[in-house]
Structure formats: structure tokens, C-alpha cells
Amino acid sequence: MSFELETAANPAGLQRVVIEPVSRVEGHGKVSILLDDDDQVKQVRLHIVEFRGFEKFIQGRPYWEIPVMVQRLCGICPVSHHLAAAKALDQVVGVDHLTPTADKIRRLMHYGQILQSHALHFFHLSSPDLLFGFDSEVAKRNIVGVAAEFPEIARQGVLLRRFGQEVIRVTAGKRVHGTGAIPGGVNKAVTREERDVLLKDIYQIIGWCRSAVALAKRLHLANAGLYNSFGAFRSNLLSLVGPRGALDLYHGTLRARDSAGEIIFDGVDYSRYWEYLTEEVKPWSYMKFPYIRELGAEEGWYKVGPLARVQNCDFIPTPFADAERREFVDFGGGLPVHATLAYHWARMIELLFSAEAIKDLLHDDDILGDELVVEGEHRERGVGVIEAPRGTLIHHYRVNEDDVVVRANLIVSTTHNNQAMNESIRHVAKRYLNGRKLTEGLLNHIEVAIRAFDPCLSCATHALGRMPLRIELFDAEGACIDTLVKDSHERCG
Amino acid sequence: MRLNPGPGIAPRLIIGIGNPSRGDDAIGPLAIERLEALALPDVELLTDFQLQVEHALDLVGRREVVFIDAAASGAAPFSFEPAAPAADASATSHALSPAAVLQAFLRVTDEPLPPAFVLAVRGYEFELGAPMSAAAARNLDAALEMLVSRLTD
Numbered sequence: 001m002s003f004e005l006e007t008a009a010n011p012a013g014l015q016r017v018v019i020e021p022v023s024r025v026e027g028h029g030k031v032s033i034l035l036d037d038d039d040q041v042k043q044v045r046l047h048i049v050e051f052r053g054f055e056k057f058i059q060g061r062p063y064w065e066i067p068v069m070v071q072r073l074c075g076i077c078p079v080s081h082h083l084a085a086a087k088a089l090d091q092v093v094g095v096d097h098l099t100p101t102a103d104k105i106r107r108l109m110h111y112g113q114i115l116q117s118h119a120l121h122f123f124h125l126s127s128p129d130l131l132f133g134f135d136s137e138v139a140k141r142n143i144v145g146v147a148a149e150f151p152e153i154a155r156q157g158v159l160l161r162r163f164g165q166e167v168i169r170v171t172a173g174k175r176v177h178g179t180g181a182i183p184g185g186v187n188k189a190v191t192r193e194e195r196d197v198l199l200k201d202i203y204q205i206i207g208w209c210r211s212a213v214a215l216a217k218r219l220h221l222a223n224a225g226l227y228n229s230f231g232a233f234r235s236n237l238l239s240l241v242g243p244r245g246a247l248d249l250y251h252g253t254l255r256a257r258d259s260a261g262e263i264i265f266d267g268v269d270y271s272r273y274w275e276y277l278t279e280e281v282k283p284w285s286y287m288k289f290p291y292i293r294e295l296g297a298e299e300g301w302y303k304v305g306p307l308a309r310v311q312n313c314d315f316i317p318t319p320f321a322d323a324e325r326r327e328f329v330d331f332g333g334g335l336p337v338h339a340t341l342a343y344h345w346a347r348m349i350e351l352l353f354s355a356e357a358i359k360d361l362l363h364d365d366d367i368l369g370d371e372l373v374v375e376g377e378h379r380e381r382g383v384g385v386i387e388a389p390r391g392t393l394i395h396h397y398r399v400n401e402d403d404v405v406v407r408a409n410l411i412v413s414t415t416h417n418n419q420a421m422n423e424s425i426r427h428v429a430k431r432y433l434n435g436r437k438l439t440e441g442l443l444n445h446i447e448v449a450i451r452a453f454d455p456c457l458s459c460a461t462h463a464l465g466r467m468p469l470r471i472e473l474f475d476a477e478g479a480c481i482d483t484l485v486k487d488s489h490e491r492c493g
Numbered sequence: 494m495r496l497n498p499g500p501g502i503a504p505r506l507i508i509g510i511g512n513p514s515r516g517d518d519a520i521g522p523l524a525i526e527r528l529e530a531l532a533l534p535d536v537e538l539l540t541d542f543q544l545q546v547e548h549a550l551d552l553v554g555r556r557e558v559v560f561i562d563a564a565a566s567g568a569a570p571f572s573f574e575p576a577a578p579a580a581d582a583s584a585t586s587h588a589l590s591p592a593a594v595l596q597a598f599l600r601v602t603d604e605p606l607p608p609a610f611v612l613a614v615r616g617y618e619f620e621l622g623a624p625m626s627a628a629a630a631r632n633l634d635a636a637l638e639m640l641v642s643r644l645t646d
């Protein structure tokens with residue numbers, strides 16, 4: 001099936017604009033836009049141009065290597081892959097309930113990752129657009145520009161990152177390539193000294209997170225007309241929720257709501273996710289398009305991540321974040337907020353929740369315990385689902401009698417949001433690009449919409465010399481007539 | 494939180510960047526692994542998948558910093574050049590260049606910038622799951638020979 005502006009009726013003879021790769025988006029993403037002779041938008045597509053070969057990378061390895069190996073799939077959210085894999089392999093080793101120490105250490109690690117990922121996104125990747133405007137001077141529209149005009153914001157962003165990283169180091173053993181989570185538990189607890197060091201800073205961190213929510217909210221409310229409509233579209237929402245409908249980013253059951261907020265399904269055991277979710281393949285994209293099976297591809301696609309989670313849950317189990325959630329829900333006037341730019345506000349509510357959750361866990365003596373691992377009877381299949389910073393992340397493994405992984409299926413957060421991101425950029429293209437001469441500022445509007453989802457198309461290599469941004473403009477005959485590179489300008493040929 | 498490091502910080506920092514499971518992108522982490530085995534005095538070693546803003550804080554209080562990374566183009570077996578702060582295109586990415594990290598250092602700290610160098614070791618293949626190529630391994634040997642000699646002089 002095809003959505004509006006997904007496929008032009010007569011693509012031959014249309015002008016083609018390509019944004020490749022999208023700046024401040026991890027990995028190799030590309031947007032192509034087809035315009036007719038009157039500069040009317042006829043087709044818009046977000047492509048994932050790199051085939052990642054995740055499953056092939058994992059298959060054939062002994063299961064106990066997987067939680068460490070999968071961190072190498074992504075340099076941005078290695079902890080999310082680490083924990084999703086460990087959760088799946090808990091099932092493989094026959095463990096349905098971890099010890100309180102193992103469960104809380106993993107949660108601490110996860111909330112450290114959420115904190116540092118959300119801080120990076122808001123303070124360093126999105127704040128330039130939000131503080132200076134989408135078509136402000138390009139030389140200023142980056143974190144260096146923010147640091148020059150808002151030094152305290154830039155500084156707090158760095159320190160929030162560093163704190164989250166310290167939480168990861170303490171729980172995973174190292175800042176990167178950690179080995180903390182293992183099938184059936186964890187391999188280390190937190191020492192009293194490590195805890196005390198983190199406790200010393202946590203109240204300052206919570207204070208900065210509260211300020212960050214206030215800033216995101218203020219930016220939204222100060223320009224509500226733009227923020228409510230920019231790239232906005234209605235869709236279903238999907239996420240895990242914890243017991244009694246609590247926001248829980250580490251564990252829970254699957255819940256889906258429709259665009260009006262009505263429950264589609266709830267309390268679903270994720271170990272049989274495929275009975276509820278399936279994927280559509282489209283010839284123009286390597287990335288699949290997931291949807292809710294019972295609704296079909298046309299009606300069943302959904303969004304995941306902060307905007308879905310904050311509205312899918314019934315409450316947040318920490319006081320400051322829940323007060324912010326209630327204000328956010330009130331802003332929607334009884335209906336879900338579908339504004340793409342509201343992702344930023346929702347993301348900062350989760351940032352605050354993560355900081356409060358870290359504080360609660362640090363005060364819990366279970367994290368100092370010594371019962372780290374449990375074992376059970378081995379099973380041949382395991383599914384682990386976690387709410388990664390960008391949304392629902394599914395790891396699914398089948399292990400043979402020799403303890404080797406023979407099948408792996410990963411559905412990453414950005415894949416869940418594939419249709420949602422395409423919808424958002426089509427709305428933006430139609431609203432802002434139709435009939436206008438394209439400029440860098442206008443094309444940045446497309447990137448602003450994509451960045452709101454914080455996609456990780458990853459998990460590309462980052463060797464020196466592999467990070468350009470290119471925007472190519474083709475004429476109706478398909479010849480490249482202009483190329484913009486992010487920090488220079490050059491002509492084709 | 495404080496920006497400043499505690500006492501006893503090593504005067505030299507070497508940061509190896511890359512993904513050990515992406516072919517020649519393993520150059521950075523492998524270099525760190527081999528340097529660790531030498532247990533060089535007054536040197537702190539650090540590895541990560543990619544550089545980000547918080548790495549600016551690792552530079553505080555250093556006398557010298559070396560970034561080791563695979564280079565997808567440029568001179569073989571390696572180049573070793575001073576790095577200067579710059580707000581390049583990577584400032585808008587999940588992964589920063591060494592120059593952008595130095596720029597971030599200037600923006601978020603009031604400390605003097607330590608001399609910094611980039612050891613760019615030529616790599617050729619970067620596929621997920623691929624081993625390091627023989628040519629890149631030779632380049633890494635040559636690069637480490639130069640670096641160790643410099644560190645121990």
C-alpha cells in the first residue's frame with residue numbers, strides 16, 4: 001500500500017532533491033524529494049541506505065557472548081542493546097525473575113543511558129534549532145552557537161552526559177564495552193563508595209533536569225502555533241508500560257492506543273510480540289515498516305519513543321516527572337498530543353524521570369547486594385524488550401542444543417518509527433516547500449522533523465573523513481546542478 | 494558536578510576511537526589494547542566507539558592528548574598531525590571530530606587547551622563483522638612504533 005506523497009504518479013521528469021546523510025541523525029539516512037516544474041512536492045521519502053546485517057553478525061555465536069557483542073551494533077545506544085539481549089537470554093537460561101539486586105543494577109544502568117542519551121539530544125542536537133530557529137544562520141545553528149550564547153545550557157548538557165556515563169561505568173564495569181548484564185543477572189553490584197559518589201551529585205542533576213523540562217515546555221508554549229502544527233500527524237502509540245500502567249522504561253507489558261487515546265491492546269506479554277506486530281517491506285527502503293497486525297498496514301502503523309510513552313502510561317512513579325506529565329496531558333485537552341515537536345517536551349519529562357529513578361535506586365540498599373545471578377532450565381527461545389531512548393527495542397533469539405544462536409531478529413526503535421518519520425517529513429514538505437525556491441534553511445525544516453524522533457539509523461562506522469552532509473539538487477533531466485556541503489559550497493562537475 | 498578532575502590525573506591522555514567489530518574501524522580500540530599491555534607511566538588510555546561532547550572533560554588537566562582513529566582516506570600508513578579546535582560539520586552530529594571536541598573544551602571549560610594530536614591510521618574496510626584487513630594491521634604496527642617511541646623518549 002502507498003500513503004499520500006509516498007509515490008509520485010509520474011516520477012519521470014520531476015526534479016529530485018536529495019539530503020544525504022541527514023545531519024545530527026546517526027547513521028546513513030537520506031531524504032529524497034521530487035518536485036514538478038512548478039516546484040510542487042510530489043514525492044517524499046526517508047531512505048535508510050545502509051543494510052546493517054545485524055542478524056548475520058549475531059548468528060553462529062554462543063549465546064553468552066551476545067550481550068557484549070550487540071553493543072557493537074550501535075555506538076549511540078550500546079547499553080540498550082546490551083540490556084535487551086540480556087533480557088532475551090534470561091529466558092534462554094530459564095530465568096523469569098532476577099534477584100532484586102540484579103534487577104535494580106540493570107535498571108540503574110538503563111536510566112543512566114536514558115539520561116545521557118536524552119541530554120545529548122536536547123542540549124546538543126536539537127537546542128540549536130529550538131533556540132535560534134529552523135532557518136537561522138547555518139554557521140550559528142549548532143552546539144558551538146548555543147555555547148556562545150547560552151553557555152550554561154551547553155555546560156549542563158555536557159555534565160548531564162558525564163553523570164549518565166558514570167552511572168553506566170559503575171553498573172556495567174566500564175564506560176564502553178561493559179559486561180555488567182549477563183544471562184540470568186549481572187556480574188557486579190555497586191559498592192558503597194561508588195554509590196556515595198553518585199549520590200553526591202544526583203540532587204544537582206535532578207535540578208538541571210527540572211530546568212530542562214521547563215525550557216522545553218517554555219519553547220513549546222511560546223510558539224504553540226508552530227510547535228503544534230509542524231510535521232504533526234495523528235497515529236497510534238506503542239510502548240511498554242509497567243504494573244498498574246506506570247511509566248517503566250526497563251520492563252513491562254505492551255500497550256497500544258489509537259490516535260484518540262483509546263486502548264487497542266494492553267497487558268500483552270512481549271514474548272509473543274509477533275502475534276500483535278508485523279512488518280511490511282517496501283521496494284524503495286531497506287528498513288521495514290512495522291504495524292499492528294489486527295489493524296493492517298494502512299491503519300496500524302504507530303509511533304514509539306518519548307511522545308508515545310509519556311502519553312501511553314497512566315502515571316509516572318516519581319513526583320516531579322509525574323507533575324510534568326500531568327501538565328503535558330492537560331495541554332492535550334483530553335486527547336493525545338501528536339505534535340512532532342512535542343517529542344522534545346516529552347523527552348525532557350523522561351530525562352527528569354530518569355534522574356529521579358536513579359536517585360531512588362541509589363537510595364535502595366538492594367544495589368549493594370551480593371545475589372547477582374540465578375539459573376533455570378534452558379529454553380530454545382528468548383525475547384527481550386526494552387524501552388530504549390528512541391523507543392521500543394525488540395531482541396529475539398533462537399538457540400540450539402549446542403548453545404549457539406541460530407536465529408536472531410531485532411526490531412530497533414527507529415524501525416518502529418519508520419512510517420511516522422516519513423509521515424512527518426511529508427507534512428513538512430507539503431507545508432513549507434511547495435512552490436518555494438529551496439534554501440538550506442527550508443531543507444533544514446525536513447531535518448528538524450526527523451531529528452525530533454532522534455532516530456538512530458546507525459550503526460555506521462565513524463572513521464575520519466566519513467561524516468559529510470550533502471544536499472544534491474537535480475534538474476528535470478536528472479542532472480546534478482548543485483551540491484551543498486554542510487561547511488562549504490561546491491558545484492557539480 | 495565539577496568540571497575539574499581530581500588529583501593524580503595522568504599528564505598524557507590517549508583516546509582510541511572505533512568499533513572493534515567493524516573491520517578496520519578497530520584500529521583505535523586495538524591500539525589502546527596494545528598500549529595497555531605496555532603499561533606506560535604517566536599515560537591514561539581511553540577507548541570509545543566515537544567522540545562526543547563529554548570527552549572534552551577528559552582533556553582537562555592534561556599536558557598532551559593524542560586521538561587515534563582509523564582514516565577512510567589519506568596517507569598510508571598513517572599521519573600524525575597537531576589538532577586545532579574547529580567548529581566543523583561534525584559539531585552537528587552524534588559523533589564529533591577531534592577538532593570539534595577541542596572546540597567544545599574551549600566552550601565549556603576555562604582551562605588552557607592542552608596540545609593535541611591526531612594519529613590517523615589508514616583503514617580500508619569497515620563492514621560490520623569483518624576482521625581487520627592485513628594492510629590496516631601493518632599500518633597500525635607502523636603507527637604504534639612511532640607513537641611508543643615518542644611516548645618513551
